[in-house]
Structure formats: structure tokens, C-alpha cells
Amino acid sequence: xxxxxxxxxxxxTQNPLREVLRGNILVRGGKIEYIGKEHMDADYTMxxxxxxxxxxxxxxxxxxxxxxxxxxxxxxxxEQFLERTFRLDSGRSDSGIYNSSLLGMYEMLDSxxxxxxDLYYSEDVIARAVRQSGIRGFLxxxxxxxxxxTQKGSPLKNADKFISDFAHDDLVxxxxxxxxxxxxxxxxxxxxxxxxxxxxxxxxxxLAETREEVYNFxxxxxxxxxxEHLDRIGFLNPRFLAAxxxxxxxxxxxxxxxxxVKLSWNPVSNAKLGIGGMxxxxxxxxxxxxxxxxxxxxxxxxxxxxxxxxxxxxVWVKSDRWNPAITNAQSILDMATxxxxxxLNRADLGSIEAGKMADIILxxxxxxxxxxxxxxxAVSNIVYSADASSVSDVIVNGKLLKENGQLLExxxxxxxxxxxx
Amino acid sequence: xxxxxxxxxxxxTQNPLREVLRGNILVRGGKIEYIGKEHMDADYTMxxxxxxxxxxxxxxxxxxxxxxxxxxxxxxxxEQFLERTFRLDSGRSDSGIYNSSLLGMYEMLDSxxxxxxDLYYSEDVIARAVRQSGIRGFLxxxxxxxxxxTQKGSPLKNADKFISDFAHDDLVxxxxxxxxxxxxxxxxxxxxxxxxxxxxxxxxxxLAETREEVYNFxxxxxxxxxxEHLDRIGFLNPRFLAAxxxxxxxxxxxxxxxxxVKLSWNPVSNAKLGIGGMxxxxxxxxxxxxxxxxxxxxxxxxxxxxxxxxxxxxVWVKSDRWNPAITNAQSILDMATxxxxxxLNRADLGSIEAGKMADIILxxxxxxxxxxxxxxxAVSNIVYSADASSVSDVIVNGKLLKENGQLLExxxxxxxxxxxx
Numbered sequence: 012x013x014x015x016x017x018x019x020x021x022x023x024t025q026n027p028l029r030e031v032l033r034g035n036i037l038v039r040g041g042k043i044e045y046i047g048k049e050h051m052d053a054d055y056t057m058x059x060x061x062x063x064x065x066x067x068x069x070x071x072x073x074x075x076x077x078x079x080x081x082x083x084x085x086x087x088x089x090e091q092f093l094e095r096t097f098r099l100d101s102g103r104s105d106s107g108i109y110n111s112s113l114l115g116m117y118e119m120l121d122s123x124x125x126x127x128x129d130l131y132y133s134e135d136v137i138a139r140a141v142r143q144s145g146i147r148g149f150l151x152x153x154x155x156x157x158x159x160x161t162q163k164g165s166p167l168k169n170a171d172k173f174i175s176d177f178a179h180d181d182l183v184x185x186x187x188x189x190x191x192x193x194x195x196x197x198x199x200x201x202x203x204x205x206x207x208x209x210x211x212x213x214x215x216x217x218l219a220e221t222r223e224e225v226y227n228f229x230x231x232x233x234x235x236x237x238x239e240h241l242d243r244i245g246f247l248n249p250r251f252l253a254a255x256x257x258x259x260x261x262x263x264x265x266x267x268x269x270x271x272v273k274l275s276w277n278p279v280s281n282a283k284l285g286i287g288g289m290x291x292x293x294x295x296x297x298x299x300x301x302x303x304x305x306x307x308x309x310x311x312x313x314x315x316x317x318x319x320x321x322x323x324x325x326v327w328v329k330s331d332r333w334n335p336a337i338t339n340a341q342s343i344l345d346m347a348t349x350x351x352x353x354x355l356n357r358a359d360l361g362s363i364e365a366g367k368m369a370d371i372i373l374x375x376x377x378x379x380x381x382x383x384x385x386x387x388x389a390v391s392n393i394v395y396s397a398d399a400s401s402v403s404d405v406i407v408n409g410k411l412l413k414e415n416g417q418l419l420e421x422x423x424x425x426x427x428x429x430x431x432x
Numbered sequence: 433x434x435x436x437x438x439x440x441x442x443x444x445t446q447n448p449l450r451e452v453l454r455g456n457i458l459v460r461g462g463k464i465e466y467i468g469k470e471h472m473d474a475d476y477t478m479x480x481x482x483x484x485x486x487x488x489x490x491x492x493x494x495x496x497x498x499x500x501x502x503x504x505x506x507x508x509x510x511e512q513f514l515e516r517t518f519r520l521d522s523g524r525s526d527s528g529i530y531n532s533s534l535l536g537m538y539e540m541l542d543s544x545x546x547x548x549x550d551l552y553y554s555e556d557v558i559a560r561a562v563r564q565s566g567i568r569g570f571l572x573x574x575x576x577x578x579x580x581x582t583q584k585g586s587p588l589k590n591a592d593k594f595i596s597d598f599a600h601d602d603l604v605x606x607x608x609x610x611x612x613x614x615x616x617x618x619x620x621x622x623x624x625x626x627x628x629x630x631x632x633x634x635x636x637x638x639l640a641e642t643r644e645e646v647y648n649f650x651x652x653x654x655x656x657x658x659x660e661h662l663d664r665i666g667f668l669n670p671r672f673l674a675a676x677x678x679x680x681x682x683x684x685x686x687x688x689x690x691x692x693v694k695l696s697w698n699p700v701s702n703a704k705l706g707i708g709g710m711x712x713x714x715x716x717x718x719x720x721x722x723x724x725x726x727x728x729x730x731x732x733x734x735x736x737x738x739x740x741x742x743x744x745x746x747v748w749v750k751s752d753r754w755n756p757a758i759t760n761a762q763s764i765l766d767m768a769t770x771x772x773x774x775x776l777n778r779a780d781l782g783s784i785e786a787g788k789m790a791d792i793i794l795x796x797x798x799x800x801x802x803x804x805x806x807x808x809x810a811v812s813n814i815v816y817s818a819d820a821s822s823v824s825d826v827i828v829n830g831k832l833l834k835e836n837g838q839l840l841e842x843x844x845x846x847x848x849x850x851x852x853x
Contacts, residue, residue, distance in 0.1 A: 081817055082809030086760040118800035122821070279743075282751035283816070285758070289751070313816040314801060322700075323744055330703035330710070337706070339507040377844035379539035380735060380820065383852070388503030395704070395734040396502055399801070400543070400821035416837070423798035431804070 014039040015409065016053035020064035020373065021389050022046060025349045025362035029341060031386045036064060038369040041181065041409035046365060055411070059373055062403060063381070063389055066362050067125025067370035068317040069351035071275035072215075072254040072305025075140075075315070076108045076131050078115035079431035084310040089221065089284055096310055101161040103432055105136045110429040112137045116144035117421045119315045122399035125370040125407045126351075126360060127315075128252065128275070128305070130188045130215050132162050134173050138183045145412045145420065147370065149355055150177075151188030151215035154203050159194040167202045174210045181408055184355075189216035192237045193224045200246045207250050213355060214248075215275075219263070220255035221286045238263035247272050252354055254305055257281055257290045261298075264291065268298035273354035276346070278324035279314075280307030289331045292324075296342075303351035317347050318398045325394060340394040373404035375416075435460040436830065437474035441485035441794065442810050443467060446770045446783035450762060452807045457485060459790040462602065462830035467786060476832070480794055483824060484802070484810055487783050488546025488791035489738040490772035492696035493636075493675040493726025496561075496736070497529045497552050499536035500852035505731040510642065510705055517731055522582040524853055526557045531850040533558045537565035538842045540736045543820035546791040546828045547772075547781060548736075549673065549696070549726070551609045551636050553583050555594050559604045566833045566841065568791065570776055571598075572609030572636035575624050580615040588623045595631045602829055605776075610637035613658045614645045621667045628671050634776060636696075639674035642707045646679040659684035668693050673775055675726055678702055678711045682719075685712065689719035694775035697767070699745035700735075701728030710752045713745075717763075724772035738768050739819045746815060761815040794825035796837075 015038040022032045024046070037045040037053060045051065080099060084092055108131075119127055126147040129137060134150040141148035152170035160166050170187045177185040187203045187210075189195050195203075195216075207214045219225055219237055228237045238259050241247050249271030256274045259267070267274070274295050281290060295302050304320040306312050324346075325338045352361025359368045374397050376384045381401055384392045405413035412419055436459040443453045445467070458466040458474060466472065501520060505513055529552075540548055547568040550558060555571040562569035573591035581587050591608045598606040608624045608631075610616050616624075616637075628635045640646055640658055649658045659680050662668050670692030677695050680688070688695070695716050702711060716723050725741040727733050745767075746759045773782025780789045795818050797805045802822055805813045826834035833840055 079804060081804065082812035085812045085816060086757055088755075088757050092756065114800055114803055118803075121800050279747060282747035283756060285750040285754050285756035287751075287754050309817075313813070314819070316801075316819070319740075319743070319819075322740070323747075326700060326703035326744075327748075329706040330708075333706050333708050334509075335513065335704060335706035336507055336509050379535055379542050379839070379842060380737075382535055382539075382844060382847055383500060383502065391503035391506045392734070395506060396730075398735070398737070398740075398819055398821065400819065418800070421800060423803060426803055 014053040015406070015411065016051055016056045017059050017064060018056055020059035020062055021376070021384070021386055022064045022363055023389050023393065024364060025066050025345070026364050031389050033386060036363065036371065038406065038409050041369055043363060043365055043367050043369050046363060057404065061376050063374040063376060063384065063393065064363060065372050065374060065393060066348045067372050067405065067407065068123050068347045069303065069361065070119060070124045070127040070306050070315065070317050071252060071303040071351050071354060072277055072307055073127055073129055073315060074131050074308040075115035075127065075129050076112045076133070076137055077308040077310055078118065079111040080308065080310040081313045089286065092284065092310070104430060105133065106430045107432045108133050108136045109140050110426060111431050112140040113144055114426055115309065115315050116140055116146045117418055120144065120146055120405050120412050121402065121418050122316045122318060123372040123402040123405060124315065124317055125372065125405065128215055128355070132169070134185065135176065138177055141182050145182070145407050145410055147182050147407055149184045149186060149213065151186045151213065153188040153190050154199055155190040155194040156196055156199050167199065167206065171206055174206070174212055186212035187214055189214065191217035191220070191224065192228050197244050200241060201244065204246055204248065212250070214251045216253060218253035218256055219258040222258055225258040236260065236263060238266055242266045242270065255281065255290065256295065257286055257288070261294055264294050264298050264300060268300045273301045273303070275305040276302050276324060277305040277307040278327055279319055280311040282327070284311050289327055292328050293332065293337060301350050301354045303346050303354050316399055321347050321394045340391040343394050344390055369406055369409040371406045372402055374401040375403040435474040436827070436832065437472050437477045438480050438485060439477055441480035441483055442797070442805070442807055443485045443784055444810050444814065445785060446487050446766070447785050452810050454807060457784065457792065459827065459830050462790055464784060464786055464788050464790050467784060478825065482797050484795040484797060484805065484814065485784060486793050486795060486814060487769045488793050488826065488828060489544050489768045490724065490782065491540060491545045491548040491727050491736065491738050492673060492724040492772050492775060493698055493728055494548055494550055494736060495552050495729040496536035496548065496550050497533045497554070497558055498729040498731055499539065500532040501729065501731040502734045510707065513705065513731070525851060526554065527851045528853045529554050529557045530561050531847060532852050533561040534565055535847055536730065536736055537561055537567045538839055541565065541567055541826050541833050542823065542839050543737045543739060544793040544823040544826060545736065545738055546793065546826065549636055549776070553590070555606065556597065559598055562603050566603070566828055566831055568603050568828055570605045570607060570634065572607045572634065574609040574611050575620055576611040576615040577617050577620050588620065588627060592627055595627070595633055607633035608635055610635065612638035612641070612645065613649050618665050621662065622665065625667055625669065633671070635672045637674060639677055640679040641676035643679055657681065657684060659687055663687045663691065676702065676711065677716070678707055678709070682715055685715050685719050685721060689721045694722045694724070696726040697723050697745060698726045698728040699748055700740055701732040703748070705732050710748055713749050714753065714758060722771050722775045724767050724775050737820055742768050742815045761812040764815050765811055790827055790830040792827045793823055795822040796824040
């Protein structure tokens with residue numbers, strides 16, 4: 012299938028004017044070629060019949076290889092959670108990592124995620140699952156100090172090798188990750204930065220997630236806080252996409268804004284782990300930090316679902332600030348699409364515009380859940396009413412991966428007796 | 433179809449032992465006749481093939497006739513929300529109320545809700561939609577002071593007539609409602625209580641939802657708080673199912689527990705309206721108050737979805753108290769099933785046990801979202817991973833209303849050009 016014509020959709024473009032248009036989309040060679048009222052011939056035509064067409068959602072933080080941990084780490088203390096996760100993460104087999112990752116990618120596609128950012132080791136194995144599933148994967152090989160890792164060899168060298176081996180691919184974008192200040196010292200942070208600059212990649216890592224990690228650091232560093240420290244050693248830079256940021260002070264948020272650091276907000280995971288309230292999102296936004304949304308792992312969320320992230324995130328901020336007007340659906344949808352793309356430095360993703368990559372999802376407005384949606388209510392209804400059950404069709408890189416509610420390549424029987432450890 | 437056999441399910445019984453069993457269910461004449469390993473003949477056999485069988489979810493607070501307001505009242509101040517809602521609620525046509533209600537009921541069925549509690553006027557019209565949709569409706573005709581209502585005639589007399597007209601029906605259970613202390617004085621509250629006792633019904637109403645309503649009351653009543661006042665006048669009683677309860681003090685919570693008052697917690701709506709934090713759920717539970725979950729209206733939620741209520745509710749409590757172990761999946765599932773049934777005084781609902789009404793939903797464990805679910809992880813995965821997209825089959829009163837993902841009686845074309853105002 013070289014070209015694909017989507018007929019009669021409510022197109023939520025997410026273009027600079029944030030236009031919502033009723034019309035058609037032509038996709039050719041993995042890119043969006045045309046948006047408008049014209050009828051065009053194509054190898055395949057999809058009758059949208061008033062469905063919403065939306066840029067595919069972008070999940071900016073997860074650990075997809077941990078999908079098999081769903082339902083196994085719930086309702087326990089944070090200490091128990093971290094201890095068990097660490098134990099379960101080490102010593103896994105390649106096939107376990109591959110199967111768990113592929114399952115998580117199908118879950119993401121099923122719920123309308125077309126790109127995701129991953130932080131883990133063995134990203135070469137995860138990259139194979141990306142190619143199998145057809146999703147777009149931004150894969151960050153995690154680094155940490157050599158005396159604290161269970162990786163074979165040097166994490167920085169492993170990351171370097173991964174980035175070298177996987178350069179230039181439509182679906183796989185390799186990068187370097189850093190686990191967090193609790194296991195990575197200055198040398199690791201600065202090594203990761205050097206590597207990212209040398210290879211022109213993203214840096215992805217945890218930052219200020221839990222109270223304990225921040226106060227332990229502070230006690231060991233004469234009262235210097237983690238993000239202040241990373242600023243002082245010259246690590247903060249625009250390549251850095253930081254996950255969580257719950258425990259950053261206003262001063263640290265300003266340092267992030269000034270240095271172009273991006274935030275991946277993980278509202279469901281942060282709440283479920285009870286790590287101490289909400290990341291100060293209004294302050295991040297007010298200080299020029301690009302905010303996007305992540306799912307985090309299946310141990311702490313337990314769904315690879317950005318619709319939940321948008322809705323829960325938005326209503327949580329409203330509640331936290333006693334102000335229902337403090338967030339609006341458009342700005343939340345921006346986080347999950349165009350702003351997320353921008354935080355990945357990908358100007359060709361995150362909106363439906365001619366010349367952009369064809370990552371498009373359709374939401375069925377004939378379901379009871381979205382019935383009566385029109386051009387005026389589309390954005391509100393995407394954020395506050397739609398969910399994974401609304402996603403009828405998914406296109407990534409011009410390829411149709413879900414059609415009329417069916418994931419085309421997914422077979423549950425492939426997973427039934429597989430290894431996941 | 434007189435009998436229905438469900439073969440090979442993971443049955444989350446919600447029985448007193450909270451057993452999760454792999455086996456079969458026989459339904460006959462609207463009731464559950466058998467649960468176990470035996471294979472039985474029936475008019476119709478469903479191959480569950482490892483799907484989860486769960487008691488249908490119970491939504492204990494909504495205004496289903498407001499479904500058409502979805503996407504029209506978002507991201508505005510609470511004052512604007514209340515003013516617009518009041519304006520949009522008055523002067524509606526019967527066909528508008530009917531169509532909006534029917535659409536909302538299909539949405540509930542689609543997402544696994546088999547019973548709901550409604551608070552509105554014109555419940556006779558809503559009752560017709562209940563019969564059309566096949567859902568179980570606990571319909572509370574709202575009362576308020578005569579000088580504050582837009583209802584024709586006396587609200588209490590209207591409620592009385594509704595209860596008299598609709599007594600004894602498998603699907604419709606009528607009751608009396610009270611809007612809230614801001615529009616209902618002692619006479620209305622005590623009149624509603626008398627009516628409920630005379631007719632042996634539930635009383636359903638709003639209580640302590642917003643800061644403004646509580647402090648206005650307090651200022652007008654020499655510092656007496658609403659729930660204290662309702663206790664003093666003798667209104668609090670076990671028939672009363674109160675919605676929200678966000679602004680109750682510990683003293684008022686104790687009064688509720690002592691008087692057998694039930695709470696319908698509406699986490700998504702409460703957060704979205706930014707009314708001032710979370711209802712103190714651990715304190716309600718600690719003082720013997722039966723807590724269940726409501727969706728509230730499509731203006732303030734905007735989904736009739738108890739899966740969202742369970743997940744968001746549970747993680748919100750964890751975050752609020754900085755303690756991920758403070759809630760657990762089993763107790764949250766209890767709120768949405770067996771405890772909700774108990775708050776409706778319906779010992780024949782809320783669990784899968786022989787002799788109970790056959791309100792059963794199946795969740796497809798072959799989807800990526802629930803893949804790998806087994807008897808051990810079933811309850812966790814229902815609360816933290818399942819969503820409306822997981823609900824493949826819905827049975828209410830022994831009748832199959834959704835099968836393999838398709839709502840059997842719903843036609844979107846029936847709603848496309850209908851009146852909703």
C-alpha cells in the first residue's frame with residue numbers, strides 16, 4: 012500500500028493555528044501529502060464518516076520491557092516497590108525482554124500511541140520489537156555508574172554501541188539515558204552528555220521523582236539539590252528530557268526552563284506510587300518548560316495509555332489548585348502531541364500537516380462515548396471523554412496497524428505461553 | 433433466551449470470601465443458578481475462553497439526562513459551571529431528556545455498568561429509557577423547595593407520584609432525591625424522608641460537595657455545618673445515599689457512620705470541578721461509612737465510566753496520603769460492586785453467587801491491555817489496567833446486551849439528528 016486516503020474526518024490538525032477541519036487526508040510514502048476538501052485516488056481509501064483524525068499520541072516516558080509486571084507490584088510501599096522492581100529487572104533473558112516489550116507496544120498502538128520514549132537496558136532487543144510492531148520507538152539505553160549496574164560491561168559503552176548500531180531508521184531512534192542521581196555520579200552524567208552531543212541524540216532520564224532520592228542526595232551534597240547540582244556541573248541542556256520532576260523547587264524549575272530541559276510528566280504513575288503530590292505543572296509551564304506526558308512502567312501505572320494521562324493529569328491539576336480553569340483541553344492535547352514531538356526535537360511529528368510523517372489515529376464518534384462530537388467539542392472530548400475504546404484506526408509511518416478496532420498484526424496466541432522474565 | 437451458559441471464565445465472584453475461580457456460570461430466568469466446574473446445557477452458550485467474569489459495575493451517582501452536555505462545560509470556573517448547568521437543565525423537552533438519557537445508558541452499558549443511581553427531575557421519562565436500554569436504573573426524583581424549582585408543581589408530590597407509578601419493576605427502582613442544602617430547607621428534607629419511609633425507598637442527594645455551599649450554609653446557620661444540621665433535625669438515616677461529601681469534617685463523617693448514611697464518592701468529577709481536594713475516603717472507611725463510586729454528570733466528568741472512577745480514585749488516595757499501600761485493588765473493586773449494592777439495600781446484586789440477579793460483565797483477557805491476567809492478578813488488573821475497551825460482554829437481568837464488543841441494541845443513527853435539549 013503506497014497511498015492511503017482518509018475520507019470525511021473531523022481533523023484535529025494540531026497545526027500552529029490549532030485548526031479543526033472537516034475534510035480528507037492523503038498519505039503517501041509514509042508522509043502526509045494533502046489535507047483538504049478534494050477527493051483523491053489512492054491505493055486504499057478509509058471512510059472516516061465523521062471520525063476524529065488526530066496526530067498519534069506520543070508517550071514520552073516508559074519502560075516497555077516491564078509490561079509483564081502488570082498486577083504484580085500494586086498497593087505496596089514505595090520501598091517494597093523499588094526493591095522488587097530492581098530485583099525483577101536484573102538478570103532477564105533477551106526473549107523475556109522482547110516478548111514483554113512487543114506486548115507493551117501492541118498495548119500502546121491499541122490505545123492510540125504511535126511514538127514512545129523508552130528507558131531501559133538491552134534496547135537493541137527492544138528495537139527488534141519496535142520493528143516487529145510498527146510503532147515508532149525513541150529508545151534510550153540507560154546508563155549508571157559501573158559499580159551500581161547489573162549490565163554486562165560499561166553502560167556508557169553499551170549505550171554508545173547501541174546508538175552506533177541503530178542509527179538511521181524510520182522507526183527506531185536511539186539515544187542515551189541516565190537512570191538518576193541515586194545511581195549516577197557526575198562522570199556518568201557528563202559522559203552521557205558527551206555521547207549525546209557526539210551522536211546528536213536525546214538524553215532521557217529520571218529526575219526528582221521521589222522525596223527520598225532528593226533528600227538523600229541533598230544530605231550527601233551539603234544541601235545542594237539534584238537539579239541545582241546538574242546545573243552546576245553543566246549537565247542541563249536542551250537534549251535532556253527529564254521524567255517526573257515532582258520534587259523540583261521553583262528555583263530548579265527555572266534552571267530547567269533557562270537551559271531548555273524538557274519535562275515528561277507521569278501523573279498516573281506519580282499518584283499510584285504515592286511519592287508526594289503532584290509535579291508543579293503550572294510552574295513548569297509558567298517558566299517555559301516544555302511539558303509532555305508519559306505512562307511510566309506497567310508496574311506503576313498499569314496501562315500504557317496516554318488518554319488516561321491526559322484526563323487524569325488535567326483534572327488532577329484543577330483539583331490540586333482548586334481551579335477548574337487552570338488547565339484546558341487544548342493545552343493538555345498539545346502535551347500529548349505537538350509539544351511531545353518538539354521535546355523529541357522532531358518537527359515532522361505531532362500534527363497533521365502536509366509534509367509531516369503520517370502518524371494518525373482515528374477516534375470513532377459513533378460510539379456512545381463520543382456521540383454528538385463536532386468540530387467545536389472535538390478537543391474537549393478527546394481529552395475528557397475518549398479512551399482506548401475510542402481508537403478505531405491507527406496509522407504509523409503511513410502504515411495501517413489498527414483498522415476498525417482490530418490490531419492487524421497482534422495475535423494473543425503468540426504471547427500465551429511465551430517467556431517474559 | 434431463557435438460559436445462558438458462560439464457559440471457562442476467570443470468575444471474580446465478589447462473594448464473602450472474595451473467591452476468584454476458574455469455571456462456568458449458568459444463568460436462568462434473570463438469575464445466577466450455578467457456578468462451578470460442571471458443563472451444563474443452556475439455550476445459549478458463551479465461550480469465555482479465560483475472559484474475566486465480574487459482577488456488573490454499579491454507578492451510584494449520575495445525572496444521565498445531561499449526557500448531551502459532554503464537551504460543553506469544560507475548563508471554566510465553578511461559578512460559570514453551576515450557572516450554565518442550571519440554565520441548560522431548565523425547560524428541557526421530554527424527548528431531549530429521553531434521548532440524552534438513552535445515550536448515556538448505552539455509554540454505561542458499553543463500559544460495563546449494569547446499574548446506576550440517577551438524580552434528576554422527569555424520572556418518568558428516564559424510566560422509559562431504562563426499559564429501552566435494558567440497564568438497571570435506581571431513579572431518584574429530585575426534590576427542593578417549591579420556591580426554588582423549575583419543576584411544574586410540587587417536587588415532593590412529583591416524587592411521590594413517580595414512586596407510586598413505577599413501583600415493582602425488574603429494571604426501574606424509583607426513589608426520592610434531595611438536591612442539597614443550598615435549595616432544600618428542613619421541610620423538604622423531612623418530607624423526603626417521610627416519603628422514603630412511607631414507600632420504602634432510597635433517599636439520594638448531594639452533600640458537602642463545594643466549599644461555597646458549605647460555608648454559605650454555615651454563615652446562615654450560626655456556624656452549624658450542613659451534615660451536623662441534617663443530623664440535628666433527624667434527617668440522617670440508613671436510607672440516605674449521599675453524593676460527594678468532600679467538605680465534611682471528621683465529626684460529620686462520624687455522624688454519617690453512626691446513622692448508617694452511605695457515601696457515593698465521585699473522584700473524577702470532584703477533581704475536574706476543582707472543588708477543593710479529595711473527599712477524605714480513609715476517614716469515611718475508618719468510621720464505618722459504606723463508600724461506593726459515582727460518575728456524576730457528563731458536564732463534570734465527562735464519561736459514564738466506573739473503571740476510571742476506580743483507577744483514578746485509588747491512585748488519588750495514595751497520592752493524597754503519600755502512601756501507596758493505603759488503598760488496595762480489592763477494596764476499590766468492592767466499592768464498585770458489592771458495597772454499592774449494599775448501599776442500595778440490594779442483597780441480590782453486586783456479586784456472582786447462585787441465587788443472585790444475573791448482572792455480569794466479561795473482560796477480554798486476550799487484549800494486550802489484559803494479556804497475562806490470571807486468577808492471582810485479576811483483581812489488580814480490573815482496577816488498574818482494565819477500561820471500557822476491555823468490556824466485551826454485558827449481561828443485565830439475564831439478558832445479553834453487549835456481545836464480543838458490540839452493543840446489541842445501540843444504533844448511532846438513532847441519535848444522529850435527535851433532539852437533546
